[in-house]
Amino acid sequence: MKPITVIGFLGTQLDSGRGAGRWSKWRPSVAITQHEDMVVARMELLYTRSHVDLARLVQKDIATVSPETEVNLVELPIRDPWDFEEVYGALYDWTSSYPFDSDQAQYWLNITTGTHVAQICLFLLAESRAIPGVILQASPPKRQIDGAAGNYALIDLDLSRYDALATRHAQAQQDAVAFLKSHIPTRNPRFNQLIAEIEQVAGRSQAPMLLVGPTGAGKSFLARRMYELKKARHQISGAFVEVNCATLRGDSAASTLFGHKKGAFTGAATERAGLLRTADQGLLFLDEIGELGADEQAMLLMAIEEKRFYPMGSDKEVSSDFQLIAGTNRDLRLEVSAGRFREDLFARINLWTYNLPGLAQRSEDIEPNIDHLLVQHAQQTHRTERFNAEARKRYLQFAQSPQALWSGNFRDLHASVTRLATLSTSGRITEDQVEAEIGRLQWLWQRPDAVAASSDVSADVALEALLPGDAIEAMDLFDRMQLASVVRVCRSASSLSEAGRQLFQASRAQRAVVNDADRLRKYLQKFGLSWDLVCSAR
Known part of the structure; x- marks a missing residue:
């Protein structure tokens, strides 16, 4: 075992006593050198100038009970032992110049004696590893016996040594x-x-x-x-x-x-x-x-x-x-x-x-964020909304694809999930609602030059031939543009199935059961339209 060096303050009360009766009391600085199971090789006994006589007496008594212990008296320039700044500064200066060598010795910091301020300062210096040692806490014997060494405990402040704390x-x-x-x-x-x-x-x-x-x-x-x-x-x-x-x-x-x-x-x-x-x-x-x-x-x-x-x-x-x-x-x-x-x-x-990366650069985080937003919406509205399995699959397939620009990042995602949850029926977000939301997002992210190119007058004229004027006026520009685009695809296709394949080319590859014609038929029915009616004015 490496030689032990104890560092501690002189106890101006606990270590005191000058007559022969002092040997019948427990004095921590002396007692720590009396344990038979260990030998203190060196003691750095810290004291202030007004207590130099007591320090020399304790040094002499330790030499009597433990000749193997070298006691080094260290006078510290402390005027007020209760002034934290003064005590810590004096200790820090001393430790900065002390030749610690953990390979050759182990260091125990005795916090049994000294003011509470001094004990705290020693604790902080040990915790910060300015003093590479462990804390020593001594205690008197349970029964008063003349010359008894009492008990002691060691506390290592290196938290990495404690698995539970780590x-x-x-x-x-x-x-x-x-x-x-x-x-x-x-x-x-x-x-x-x-x-x-x-x-x-x-x-x-x-x-x-x-x-x-x-x-x-x-x-x-x-x-x-x-x-x-x-x-x-x-x-x-x-x-x-x-x-x-x-x-x-x-x-x-x-x-x-x-x-x-x-x-x-x-x-x-x-x-x-x-x-x-x-x-x-x-x-x-x-x-x-x-x-x-x-x-x-x-x-x-x-x-x-x-x-x-x-x-x-x-x-x-x-x-x-x-x-x-x-x-x-x-x-x-x-x-x-x-x-x-x-x-x-x-x-x-x-x-x-x-x-901070944008949402498009964190596509794998879209799904957990959707779940979080649905929980938030439920807390605010006291209604729980969930995706149908196919609807969730379709929304994620689009949201994580290159087509989803998420130019507004989480603001866009928050708005999108809010719309879906608000428009859901019976607590379920359906595939039709997801398709409509995807259309909204695509319109939102469409570049202004692309919008100008696609919003030609002929589209509105084509709708006027199919729908009453008041119905067109009641439609959002987004819905009007989307329906006009669908009508143009239908009129260029040879059949309902072919038009469906063109319109759902990306999402159809993700489906176990493919029925593009039925999806397109249901979309047209939302506006009271049929394939024959749309193609009659081809």
């Missing part, structure tokens, strides 16, 4: 990651790894963070979840403040962010605190930070670095200690290169940068 910490981290994802069992490996790192950084850092991603990718949502997580951990106490910088223009931009003094500009009838001060001790989320003007960027840089800034029209600084999370859908590197964004501000907020 498991508990791992579970806590998993729970935090799940919280950031709203407990959605996402499957995309890159996204899961990204969120796991964000959880780790959010728990350990107060530095600015930059979230990059397209509109609707979840930047605002993730920022709020990080705030809620930090607040639950008591790492933050202020408010969550969010602002979209794209909405800030002119004097109102600086006023909104930094506040203003009464009369600072026309219309400034009263003093305004500003969002940065509102976020004091909290979290400020600046979405679309690339939209900020040059003046606001300069003021923001000062506020981040110095925690101080000047409200508009004021010559007196104010302070606010907030954590910044910024969001953008732009490449700020290009903005810096073009001179539209300050390089020094970008460097300041670029310590932790995370690119």
Whole structure:
């Protein structure tokens, strides 16, 4: 076994006593060297100048009971043993210069003696591994026996040595990651790894963070979840403040962010605190930070670095200690290169940068997000809606295909699932409803030039020959355009089956039972049309 070095404070009360009667009492610093089952090779006995005589007496008594123990008296420059900063600073300075050698010795930190502040400081130094040792806690014997050594226990603060604690910490981290994802069992490996790192950084850092991603990718949502997580951990106490910088223009931009003094500009009838001060001790989320003007960027840089800034029209600084999370859908590197964004501000907020992928890049996460949105809808409406098996299969087949652009990302998915759940009957989302929703999404994502090319007058004229005028007026443009496209395909096909094959070419390959003609017949019947009627004016 490696030689033992005990480090501990002199007990000005417990170790005291000068007459022969001192040997009949339990004195921790002496007793720890009296155990027969172990030998203390060296003791670093910490004391303050006013107790030097007691320290020398304890040194002498230890030499009497344990000649093998070398006692080194260490005087620490501590005036107030209850001042945490003073005690910790003195201990830290001593440990920084001490020649620890874990290969040659084992170190025990005796927290039995000393003030509570001293014990806490030793504990913290052991936990941080500034002192590479274990905690020693001694206790007196259960029955008073002259010269009895008492008992002792060792506590290793290296959590990796405790399987149960390691498991508990791992579970806590998993729970935090799940919280950031709203407990959605996402499957995309890159996204899961990204969120796991964000959880780790959010728990350990107060530095600015930059979230990059397209509109609707979840930047605002993730920022709020990080705030809620930090607040639950008591790492933050202020408010969550969010602002979209794209909405800030002119004097109102600086006023909104930094506040203003009464009369600072026309219309400034009263003093305004500003969002940065509102976020004091909290979290400020600046979405679309690339939209900020040059003046606001300069003021923001000062506020981040110095925690101080000047409200508009004021010559007196104010302070606010907030954590910044910024969001953008732009490449700020290009903005810096073009001179539209300050390089020094970008460097300041670029310590932790995370690119959130769009929904189209996380196609495997669409299904669990659909389930989550249906649960949310049920909680809000108190009605449970589910897909039929074929309807679910068809919707996922489209949603995960290259045809699904998801240009609005999760906003598009949320709107789509909401429409399906709202229009469902008897708690079931049918295949017909899915087909109609797919048509809506395709129309939504159609490029303006494609829309212009497809919305010709002849389509409406063809419908007027088939449907009453009031029926056409009651139809949405989307339904009118879709029906006109179906009519054109029908009139170019030789049969109902051929038209069905053209219209359902992609989805028919996913079906166990194929009946394109029946699907097309049912679609036409929704508008009171038949194959013969549609083709009669061919």
